[in-house]
Amino acid sequence: MRNLLEFLTRFGTFFIFILLEALSFFLIVRFDDDKNRSFLSSASAIAGYTLKQYDAIVDFFNAPREMALLQQENKQLREQLSSAYYSFSAPVDTVVEWVRRPDSVYSKAIRQDSLALRDTSLRQVYTFIPANIISSTVTLRHNTLTIDKGSLQGVAPRMGVIGPTGVVGVVRSVSEHYAAVLSVLHADVAISASIKGKGYFGSLVWRGSNPRLMYLDAVPNHSEIVKGDTVVTSGFSGVFPAGILVGVVEYAKRNPSTNFQDIQVRLAADLSKVGHVYVVQHQWREELNQLDKQVKSR
Amino acid sequence: MSGLVLINGMRFLVLLLVQVLIFKRLNPGIESFNYLQVLLYPLFIMLLPLRTPSSLVLLLSFVLGLSVDVFYDSPGVHAGASVFTGFLRGIVLHQMEPRGGYSINFSPTKARMGARRFALYSGLLLTGHLIFYFSLEAFSFAQFGALALSVLVSAVVTWAFIQAVMLVFNPET
Numbered sequence: 001m002r003n004l005l006e007f008l009t010r011f012g013t014f015f016i017f018i019l020l021e022a023l024s025f026f027l028i029v030r031f032d033d034d035k036n037r038s039f040l041s042s043a044s045a046i047a048g049y050t051l052k053q054y055d056a057i058v059d060f061f062n063a064p065r066e067m068a069l070l071q072q073e074n075k076q077l078r079e080q081l082s083s084a085y086y087s088f089s090a091p092v093d094t095v096v097e098w099v100r101r102p103d104s105v106y107s108k109a110i111r112q113d114s115l116a117l118r119d120t121s122l123r124q125v126y127t128f129i130p131a132n133i134i135s136s137t138v139t140l141r142h143n144t145l146t147i148d149k150g151s152l153q154g155v156a157p158r159m160g161v162i163g164p165t166g167v168v169g170v171v172r173s174v175s176e177h178y179a180a181v182l183s184v185l186h187a188d189v190a191i192s193a194s195i196k197g198k199g200y201f202g203s204l205v206w207r208g209s210n211p212r213l214m215y216l217d218a219v220p221n222h223s224e225i226v227k228g229d230t231v232v233t234s235g236f237s238g239v240f241p242a243g244i245l246v247g248v249v250e251y252a253k254r255n256p257s258t259n260f261q262d263i264q265v266r267l268a269a270d271l272s273k274v275g276h277v278y279v280v281q282h283q284w285r286e287e288l289n290q291l292d293k294q295v296k297s298r
Numbered sequence: 299m300s301g302l303v304l305i306n307g308m309r310f311l312v313l314l315l316v317q318v319l320i321f322k323r324l325n326p327g328i329e330s331f332n333y334l335q336v337l338l339y340p341l342f343i344m345l346l347p348l349r350t351p352s353s354l355v356l357l358l359s360f361v362l363g364l365s366v367d368v369f370y371d372s373p374g375v376h377a378g379a380s381v382f383t384g385f386l387r388g389i390v391l392h393q394m395e396p397r398g399g400y401s402i403n404f405s406p407t408k409a410r411m412g413a414r415r416f417a418l419y420s421g422l423l424l425t426g427h428l429i430f431y432f433s434l435e436a437f438s439f440a441q442f443g444a445l446a447l448s449v450l451v452s453a454v455v456t457w458a459f460i461q462a463v464m465l466v467f468n469p470e471t
Contacts (some may be wrong), residue, residue: 020360020381040368041368115457139335140370213330
């Protein structure tokens with residue numbers, strides 16, 4: 001016993017050092033597994049409150065730029081209203097076709113026709129929860145955002161977050177009033193994306209360094225992709241609706257060694273300048289998640 | 299004694315808030331040059347009085363790091379780096395001990411150490427902190443070049459900030 005005490009006083013500091021480092025490593029590794037925790041995240045009550053109070057001050061200076069951005073988005077949405085179109089043909093009901101082929105130009109035109117008809121066979125699947133970003137980073141390797149809406153407003157982990165100019169991130173953890181969001185500029189985030197009008201799809205990831213450039217992986221070599229192609233969300237996972245803008249292909253080259261193309265995508269959204277976002281809510285989310293679990297448990 | 303606790307408590311809070319509210323937002327805005335992180339909060343660990351028990355230094359470092367982590371959404375990363383800095387502090391202070399030894403009430407500040415010695419002291423601790431931090435953040439040494447560049451750029455800028463803060467406030471303890 002005396003020996004143990006002597007040992008502790010002599011090596012106590014080193015012992016505590018090792019202990020605390022071990023605890024830190026444990027937190028780093030474990031946090032990646034447990035995505036539903038808001039404790040120890042910026043969504044926790046104290047952190048969220050502090051960030052929000054400070055953001056209220058900063059917001060004052062960003063308001064004019066924010067408003068221009070929202071107005072631009074409103075313009076685009078107004079131009080998509082059925083009343084902004086003149087219909088030449090009798091509308092056709094092709095909802096099934098639209099669901100199957102979300103990205104082709106052809107199906108989009110028909111979708112607008114059927115909307116004009118107020119087709120009763122259409123159901124609203126996606127709803128949006130407006131939220132403010134109260135804190136964000138773009139300069140780290142694991143970038144996150146904090147938004148001022150939480151479980152009370154219906155935000156839940158794994159929901160998508162979009163901004164006026166495109167995809168922003170995916171919710172990781174929520175508290176009652178706040179949510180911590182993984183930015184698309186986060187090493188652990190991959191988003192299912194497709195090339196607009198061409199139908200090829202792949203996985204969009206970020207590899208650090210440049211906050212405006214992402215990589216589109218797993219697009220096979222035989223696909224025809226050129227610089228300037230528009231990249232949109234595929235809508236496969238129910239996290240984002242299909243056709244939400246992601247960015248533009250900046251560089252595409254076939255890679256014979258992997259059978260997949262090397263594609264660089266320039267993000268449409270400058271994530272350091274986005275202030276107001278929408279959380280994407282899928283009405284049948286539970287159902288989708290359950291199917292997902294069943295497939296994964298096999 | 300209670301004065302020391304109060305001063306360090308305030309320092310803890312102010313440095314934490316400055317870090318997570320101001321420096322977390324800092325974005326030089328230069329595309330494809332994403333290497334700069336200004337981490338001012340280790341200054342708290344540097345300035346703790348010499349007679350603080352070393353285990354308490356480690357514990358305070360851990361708490362400070364974890365508090366920063368909460369705001370950065372990176373549990374364990376800043377905490378691990380801070381604990382390392384707290385440990386490094388003892389070694390560096392021991393190595394830099396003047397011939398006559400430290401006085402009992404010594405605090406490792408610019409006013410007590412002198413500008414040159416403090417510059418060296420803060421530079422060493424800061425570099426250690428940043429190496430540990432960037433390694434933990436990437437969680438691999440694969441991109442060694444990027445890591446080294448991040449440490450270098452961030453160390454120089456943060457070091458300049460620390461010297462500026464000491465120049466303005468110049469605390470005795």
